[in-house]
Amino acid sequence: MVQFSSTFFALGAIALKTVAASRCSPAHLPKPDLLGATILKVQAQEAHNYSAVSLGPGTNDGGRYTISFCNVTVTHTHPGWNDSVNTQIWLPLEGWNGKFQALGGGGYSAGFGSTYLTYAVAQGFASASTDGGVSVGAGAIPTDLSWSLSSPTNVNWFLLENYASKATNDMAVIGKQITKSYYNQPASYSYFAGCSGGGRQGLMMAQDYPDAFDGILAIAPAINIQAFIPAGYWAVQVMNENHIYPSPCEIEGFISAAVKACDGLDGVEDGIISLPGRCNITAHDLVGHNYECNGDQRTLTATSAKVIQAAWSGSGEMGWPGLNKDAAINSYYVPTICAANGTCSVGDSDLTGNWLQYLVAKDPNFPLGKMTNSTFFDMLHDSMRRYGSMLGTNNPDLSKFKANGGKMITWHGLADEAIPPSGTVGYYEEVLRLDRQAHDFYRFFEAPGVGHCYGGLGPIPNEAMSQLMEWVEKNHAPDTLRATKGRNNTARDLCPYPLQQRFVGGDPRNATSFTCT
Numbered sequence: 001m002v003q004f005s006s007t008f009f010a011l012g013a014i015a016l017k018t019v020a021a022s023r024c025s026p027a028h029l030p031k032p033d034l035l036g037a038t039i040l041k042v043q044a045q046e047a048h049n050y051s052a053v054s055l056g057p058g059t060n061d062g063g064r065y066t067i068s069f070c071n072v073t074v075t076h077t078h079p080g081w082n083d084s085v086n087t088q089i090w091l092p093l094e095g096w097n098g099k100f101q102a103l104g105g106g107g108y109s110a111g112f113g114s115t116y117l118t119y120a121v122a123q124g125f126a127s128a129s130t131d132g133g134v135s136v137g138a139g140a141i142p143t144d145l146s147w148s149l150s151s152p153t154n155v156n157w158f159l160l161e162n163y164a165s166k167a168t169n170d171m172a173v174i175g176k177q178i179t180k181s182y183y184n185q186p187a188s189y190s191y192f193a194g195c196s197g198g199g200r201q202g203l204m205m206a207q208d209y210p211d212a213f214d215g216i217l218a219i220a221p222a223i224n225i226q227a228f229i230p231a232g233y234w235a236v237q238v239m240n241e242n243h244i245y246p247s248p249c250e251i252e253g254f255i256s257a258a259v260k261a262c263d264g265l266d267g268v269e270d271g272i273i274s275l276p277g278r279c280n281i282t283a284h285d286l287v288g289h290n291y292e293c294n295g296d297q298r299t300l301t302a303t304s305a306k307v308i309q310a311a312w313s314g315s316g317e318m319g320w321p322g323l324n325k326d327a328a329i330n331s332y333y334v335p336t337i338c339a340a341n342g343t344c345s346v347g348d349s350d351l352t353g354n355w356l357q358y359l360v361a362k363d364p365n366f367p368l369g370k371m372t373n374s375t376f377f378d379m380l381h382d383s384m385r386r387y388g389s390m391l392g393t394n395n396p397d398l399s400k401f402k403a404n405g406g407k408m409i410t411w412h413g414l415a416d417e418a419i420p421p422s423g424t425v426g427y428y429e430e431v432l433r434l435d436r437q438a439h440d441f442y443r444f445f446e447a448p449g450v451g452h453c454y455g456g457l458g459p460i461p462n463e464a465m466s467q468l469m470e471w472v473e474k475n476h477a478p479d480t481l482r483a484t485k486g487r488n489n490t491a492r493d494l495c496p497y498p499l500q501q502r503f504v505g506g507d508p509r510n511a512t513s514f515t516c517t
Helices: 006-023 113-120 155-185 197-208 224-229 234-242 246-265 302-313 352-360 371-391 397-401 421-434 464-474
Strands: 040-055 062-075 085-092 099-103 128-130 147-149 189-195 215-220 290-293 297-301 334-340 344-346 407-413 441-449 482-484 492-494 501-503 513-517
Touching: 006 297, 040 113, 040 371, 062 113, 062 155, 062 441, 099 113, 113 128, 113 197, 128 421, 147 189, 155 189, 155 197, 155 371, 189 197, 189 464, 197 215, 215 464, 224 352, 224 371, 234 302, 234 344, 234 371, 234 407, 246 290, 246 297, 246 501, 302 441, 352 371, 352 513, 397 441, 407 421, 421 441, 441 492, 464 482, 492 501
Parallel strands: 099 128, 099 189, 189 215, 215 407, 407 441
Antiparallel strands: 040 062, 062 085, 085 128, 290 297, 334 344, 482 492, 501 513
16 A cells, blocks of 8 residues: 655645635736726735625625635726726635626715625625726715816716726626636626616616626616706705705604604504605695604794705606605705704715716816705706716616526615615616516516615515526526515515505514515
8 A cells, every 4th residue: 555644645735725826816817808998907816714794785684704715806998098997806715606796886986895795705606896997985875076077177988987887897798707717617697786876887787788697686776867866966955045954853853754644554554654656745744743852842844844845856857756755865865964052054965966066067166055946957957968878877678688588686775865766666667668578587676664775674685686596597586575684673575566565464574464466
C-alpha cells in the first residue's frame, strides 16, 4: 500500500485553494464584450466571512448575513460620454444555485451595492449591482441630483441615460458574462429585482431590453417619475403659498381620522385602508376632529386641511394622483418640522425639490420657497415634456418580453408614502387594454397597509422572488402572493389585480380570514 504523509495532504489542500483563488482573478476573467462601451479594468479578489446587514428589495425579513464570495468589479465607459461606470458582481465561492440576479437601486441611485448584494449571495445567487457612473452615498433613499448637471444650466444627458436604462442593461450583459467565465457555465436563469427606482429599472428592462432577464420582480415602480416626483412637491407649494405649516402631530391626526373613517370598508377594522378607491372622505370633512399632541388635546383645522388635501388629491394638473389616506404623507409630501416655541416650517423636501431645482430649473440655488403656483405648474409641464421619453417607463407594449418567455411580478403597497400606487394601477390597466392575456406573463398585486418597499402595518410578500422563480422555472403562476410579517405577525394573501382583499371572518391575523373578490 502506498503511504501518504500529512505533509502531502497539506500541500494538496493548499493547491486546491490556490486553484480556487486563481479563478477569482482578472487573469481568469476575460474582459466582457459590451457593445458600445470600452472596458477600462476588471478587478477581482476573494472575500471570506464578509458580514453585513442586508435584505432583498421589497422585503422586511433581512438580517445579518456572513458570506464568502469572489468580488468582481468591472469598470467601463461609453466612448464620447466621459463616464466611468462600476458594476459589482458577487459570486458565491460555494453553494451557487446556478442562477444570476441583477439588483436595482432607488431614489436617484442606480444601485445599492452591498445593501442588496449580501442578501442575494446568501440565497445562492451570482448577483450584480451598478452605480450608473455616480456615487450618491448611502442614504435610505438617495436624493442627491448634483450629478445631473454637467455645468450650470446644462443637463448631463449621458449620466441621465445611464440612470434611466443604459447602465442597467450593461449590468445584465456584464454580470452574465462574468458569471459564465467564473463558473465555466452560464447561469441557468437570470432574474432582476428592484423596488422604487429599482422597480422602474425592472419595467424598463421588460419594455426596452426584453431578452435581458427570464424573470423580473418590479416592486412599487417609479413609473412616470418625470410627473409624480415634481407633482409630489404640490403640498409643499400649497404650504409656502399660503404660509400654512401643519405640525407633524396634526398631520398624523388627519391620517388617523381618515383611517378610522375608512378602515372597515373591507369588513374588518385593523388600522389598514384596504379599499382606498372607496375611501371618499376629504381632509375638509375631518375639520373639527380631536387629536392629541404631546399630551394636549387639539382640533384639526380648516387651514391645515387645505395642505393635507393637496397631498391626498395630487397636483390637480394632468390628472396626476396623490397618496392614499393611510400613507405617511409627512415623510416626503408634507414634511414639516417645529421649533420648541411651536413655530413650524417646511422640513426636508429634497426628493421632490431637488428634481425641480436640478432637472427643471437647472439651478441648485433656484428659490423653491418663492415659487408662484403658475411657476410650479409650468415647471411640472416642463418636466413631463423634457424627461417623459427617457424616464417615463410607461410603454404598455410588453409583447417582445412575452414572446421571449419572460415573466414579471409587480406589487405595490397601498400605503406607499413616496410613489402613488394609483400610478401603477393605471399602467397595468394600460397593459391589459393592449393585451387582454397579459395576465399570462405579467401579474400585479396590491399590498394593503404596506409603505414604500416595506414598512407600514400590512404584511409584505417576502417570498415574491421565490414565487417568481416557480413561475419562470416550473410554470406555476402565482394566484396570490404570500405576505407575512405584518403588524402582530399578520399574514395575508395578496390578490392579483383587479381582485381585492375582503374579510370573510375569523382572526384577521390569519390569511384564511380573507378572500379575493
